Amino acid sequence: MAETSSHKRQVVGSLLAAVLLVVVTVALVTAKIGPGLDSTELRDKEERQEERLEESEERREERED
């Protein structure tokens, strides 16, 4: 009985150590990467790029005319 309880404690402890490793890794890697863009920011960025592209095309067309 005591051995079963000790076995369970060891398994749970090993799994908790794995969870701790996951948490530390996620924290370290996320800190290194820094804040990411969310989908709204990405869309805004794409829209700004498209606008810039259109503006440069318009300017080129005007110069050609």
Add this chain to the structure above:
Amino acid sequence: MEDLVDSLTRGNVSQVKTVLASVVAVLSAYQVFLMAVGYGKVQLPFLRSKAASLAHRATGDMIVVVTLLVAFICLVYFEIGDGIEYARDGEQTRATIHVVAGSLLVAAIVLKVVVVRWWQRVSRYLPALGLTVFALFWVTWFTSAGNYLMGD
């Protein structure tokens, strides 16, 4: 599918992949430690071999799921050929090693699961197979996530 990956990661595909790949790479090292205890190569007063083996199996199941998810993201979002073709100048070798190591990793994991669950006649090769999986995890990580993290 590409849109699904994009929306799941909120547009941060590379970053999510880097975090997940780093998690499984670290856990693969922990797995080697657990099996060193499991095989009696390392003896600890607070962890018996049977408990270490059971924890190895449970953690391994989780690693397989996350690894397959990362592989799925790679295939759907970056594709094999595109990953190499559109790699930056001088990075084609790294991208090729990553693709080869990643593919071998998935194959080695599948083989290991098959040996553990159904093909126990060749279970004597499990330590070598496990170390191969561990090495492939780190080669795959170094040639992608590691490069991404150290490149900044």
